[in-house]
Amino acid sequence: MTTLIMHPENKEQxxxxxxxxxxxxxxxxxxxxxxxxxxxxxxxQKGTSVEVNPNDVWGSLNLK
Structure with a gap:
């Protein structure tokens, strides 16, 4: 069936x-x-990321 996601704002709710x-x-x-x-x-997760070439792991990190 359908899944509901609820966000109660306090313990009473x-x-x-x-x-x-x-x-x-x-x-x-x-x-x-x-x-x-x-x-x-x-x-x-919304932050910056770095794409790494799996064939050149150390070179793609630009650790210079």
Missing amino acids: LAALKAIAKALKISVETSPYDPKFVAMIKKA
């Missing part, structure tokens, strides 16, 4: 969503990661 899901016999899965950590990783 989270508890209410879990209670509704339980009443409707819908399975609930939570992420083991802190949202601040996830945001930090996503921000880092």
